[in-house]
Amino acid sequence: MTDHNHNYQAMFLxxxxxxxxxxxxxxxxxxxxxxxxxxxxxxLRLWGERQLxxxxxxxxxxxxxxxxxxxxxxxxxxxxxxxYLLGPVFRCLFLEQGEIPAEEMSQGIPEMADADLVIPxxxxxxxxxxxxxxxxxxxxASSEESKEEGKEEGKVEAKADPEEEKKETATxxxxxxxx
Amino acid sequence: xxxxxxxQFDYKDIESLQVYLTGQGKLLSAKRTGLxxxxxxxxxxxxxxxxxxxxxxYTG
Numbered sequence: 159m160t161d162h163n164h165n166y167q168a169m170f171l172x173x174x175x176x177x178x179x180x181x182x183x184x185x186x187x188x189x190x191x192x193x194x195x196x197x198x199x200x201x202l203r204l205w206g207e208r209q210l211x212x213x214x215x216x217x218x219x220x221x222x223x224x225x226x227x228x229x230x231x232x233x234x235x236x237x238x239x240x241x242y243l244l245g246p247v248f249r250c251l252f253l254e255q256g257e258i259p260a261e262e263m264s265q266g267i268p269e270m271a272d273a274d275l276v277i278p279x280x281x282x283x284x285x286x287x288x289x290x291x292x293x294x295x296x297x298x299a300s301s302e303e304s305k306e307e308g309k310e311e312g313k314v315e316a317k318a319d320p321e322e323e324k325k326e327t328a329t330x331x332x333x334x335x336x337x
Numbered sequence: 338x339x340x341x342x343x344x345q346f347d348y349k350d351i352e353s354l355q356v357y358l359t360g361q362g363k364l365l366s367a368k369r370t371g372l373x374x375x376x377x378x379x380x381x382x383x384x385x386x387x388x389x390x391x392x393x394x395y396t397g
Contacts, residue, residue, distance in 0.1 A: 169349075169390055205349070210391035220391070224349075251390055 161230050166197075168252045169205065170223040171214070174277050176246035177207075177221045181275045184246045188223060189267070191245065195237040197229035200258055202267045207277055215248060219278070226258045344376045348386035351393055358384070361397035 170188055177184050185202060192199050205224040210217065227234075234252050241247040346354065357365050357380055364384055367377040387393045 171390065211388075211394040212391055214391055222390075249390065251386060253386070 161232075163228055163230055165255045165258050166225075166227045166229070166234060166252050167255045168225040168227055168250060170225065170241070170247045171249040172221040172223055172246045173217065173248055174207070174219050174221055177275065178277055181221070181270065181272050184221075185223060187245050188225075188241070188247060191240055192225070192227060192237050195229075195240070196233040197227045197237055199225060199227055199267065201226035201262050201265055203265050204270065204275065207275060217248070220248075221275070221277070226255075226262050227252075228258075344372065344379070346376075346380045346383035348383040348390070348392070351387060354380070354384055354387055354393065358393070359397075362394050 172184050172188075181204070185204075189199050189202055202223065202225045205222040207219065207221045209219050214220070238250060238252065241250055348354070357370050359365060364381060367374065370377060370380065372380060384393070388395050
C-alpha cells in the first residue's frame with residue numbers, strides 16, 4: 159500500500175447498548191482508535207439513531223456516527239480491523255472522497271450531552287414490530303387458507319377432468335373405430 | 338470527468354434512492370430509470386452502500 163493521504167468519509171454503526179452507557183464515551187473511543195492508527199479526524203458527529211432495515215446480530219436499532227478523515231489506506235485498514243474487534247462499532251464503511259465539503263468541516267466534532275440522545279428501549283421495538291406483524295400474519299393466514307381452498311378445488315376439477323376426457327375419448331374412439 | 342448535468346447519488350439519502358427501487362428492494366434497470374450508464378453505476382454503488390449499512394433492506 160501507498161503512504162499517500164486521502165480524504166475518507168466514514169460511517170460507523172454503534173451498538174445502542176453501549177451508547178446508552180454514554181454516547182460521548184463511545185464516540186471518543188472511536189476517535190481515539192482512528193487517531194491511534196494515524197488518521198486525522200476532521201469531523202465526527204452523530205448522524206442519527208434509527209431502526210435498522212434488517213437485524214444485525216440481534217440488534218434492531220443502531221446509532222450512526224458520520225466521520226470525515228484524512229490518512230493513508232493502510233491506516234484505514236488497521237483502524238477498521240481494530241474497530242471490528244473491540245468497542246461499540248459493529249459495522250463501518252470507509253469511502254474515499256475527493257474533498258471534504260465546507261459544510262461538514264464547519265461542524266467539526268461537536269460536543270453533545272449524553273442526555274440529548276434518547277434511545278428507545280429494545281422492548282418497545284419488539285412490541286412495535288409485533289404490532290406491525292400482527293395484521294400481516296392474519297392476512298397471510300387468510301390468504302393461505304384461500305390458497306388451500308383453491309388447491310382443493312383445483313384438485314377436484316383436475317380429478318373430474320380426466321374422467322370426462324376418458325369418456326370423451328371412449329365415445330369418440332368408438333365412433334372412430336366404427337367408421 | 339463528470340459532466341455538469343450528471344446526477345450524484347448519496348447512500349445516506351434513502352428517499353431519493355428508494356425512487357429507483359422496486360417494492361422488493363431490487364434496483365430498477367437503466368431502461369426504467371432512464372439514467373446513463375455512469376449514473377446507473379453510481380446509483381448501484383449508493384444502493385449497495387445503503388444496504389450494507391442497513392439503511393435499506395436487501396429484500397422487500
